[in-house]
Amino acid sequence: MITFxxxxxxxxxxxxxxxxxxxxxxxxLEEEAEELRRSGLREEDxxxxxxRELGNLTRVKEDAPAAWGWPVVPLSKxxxxxxxxxxxxFDSRATHTLGIGPGFFSTLHIPLxxxxxxxxxxxxxxxxxxxxxxxxxxxxxxxxxxxLCTGFAVLALAIACVGLYGTMSCNIVRRSGERxxxxxxxxx
Amino acid sequence: xxxxxxSRVEFLQGTLDVLIxxxxxxxxxxxxxxxxxxxxxxxxxxxxxxxxxxxxLHRLEAQGWVTASWELSDKGKRARFYRLTPRGRxxxxxxxxxxxxxxxxxxxxxxxxxxxxx
Numbered sequence: 001m002i003t004f005x006x007x008x009x010x011x012x013x014x015x016x017x018x019x020x021x022x023x024x025x026x027x028x029l030e031e032e033a034e035e036l037r038r039s040g041l042r043e044e045d046x047x048x049x050x051x052r053e054l055g056n057l058t059r060v061k062e063d064a065p066a067a068w069g070w071p072v073v074p075l076s077k078x079x080x081x082x083x084x085x086x087x088x089x090f091d092s093r094a095t096h097t098l099g100i101g102p103g104f105f106s107t108l109h110i111p112l113x114x115x116x117x118x119x120x121x122x123x124x125x126x127x128x129x130x131x132x133x134x135x136x137x138x139x140x141x142x143x144x145x146x147x148l149c150t151g152f153a154v155l156a157l158a159i160a161c162v163g164l165y166g167t168m169s170c171n172i173v174r175r176s177g178e179r180x181x182x183x184x185x186x187x188x
Numbered sequence: 189x190x191x192x193x194x195s196r197v198e199f200l201q202g203t204l205d206v207l208i209x210x211x212x213x214x215x216x217x218x219x220x221x222x223x224x225x226x227x228x229x230x231x232x233x234x235x236x237x238x239x240x241x242x243x244x245l246h247r248l249e250a251q252g253w254v255t256a257s258w259e260l261s262d263k264g265k266r267a268r269f270y271r272l273t274p275r276g277r278x279x280x281x282x283x284x285x286x287x288x289x290x291x292x293x294x295x296x297x298x299x300x301x302x303x304x305x306x
Binding site: 017020021023024025027028030031032035 | 218219220224238242246256261265266267268
């Protein structure tokens with residue numbers, strides 16, 4: 001439950017988080033390029049080298065939700081010699097080329113439902129592989145628990161209202177000197 | 189450069205968190221500075237990949253171990269600075285003692301001669 005509550009604000013502010021990450025990566029790119037310029041590279045070379053050093057910006061942005069607790073899972077299993085591309089058995093909406101480092105999932109403590117951990121064989125020249133977020137499936141227990149909690153909270157609120165109403169009316173009865181037929185059997 | 193790269197060591201699982209938290213102990217820093225500080229302090233042995241750094245920073249933020257805010261860098265550019273929270277400090281102390289214990293255990297196993305000499 002605590003984990004879910006921690007994830008929730010990130011989900012609610014997803015758009016701003018993504019914008020933040022985009023600006024952050026842009027800043028990183030500029031800083032890297034400036035550092036390379038200072039080391040003697042030409043403007044254009046420095047930019048290119050910084051870009052290469054940073055890797056695939058889009059990929060980092062796409063991977064960021066994993067850091068917020070949303071799992072990302074490679075579909076194919078086990079590691080094939082040749083990975084089909086496009087519609088060859090994989091979800092084409094989520095087909096990417098690899099651009100993240102070895103041990104990515106274990107570093108981020110992301111449990112793999114299927115597929116394999118990235119290692120030295122996975123690089124920018126590797127064949128495309130499908131990575132799919134299975135948010136809804138993984139969140140089902142948390143969603144159920146949240147709904148259950150909401151139900152209990154509403155029930156508790158209703159009981160509290162009844163109790164408060166009872167206490168108030170009892171006090172009024174006491175002050176006005178009428179006989180109370182409620183649970184407290186207060187008399188004047 | 190190539191030999192330097194090849195001599196770089198792989199991160200062990202969970203190492204990056206400790207490295208980031210320890211780097212932030214000296215004060216708030218942005219992502220690029222954190223990466224460079226780790227690289228410099230480890231004498232170029234450790235290089236934090238961007239693909240790991242930013243997800244890790246955002247994860248630490250989600251866990252409440254660091255906070256982030258947009259501020260101006262020393263060059264006047266807008267950057268996202270990360271700060272260690274009291275919870276992050278506690279986590280660092282816990283993780284650091286674990287690492288020291290692990291390191292001592294490894295030392296005892298890898299250098300049994302030292303122990304025997306004693």
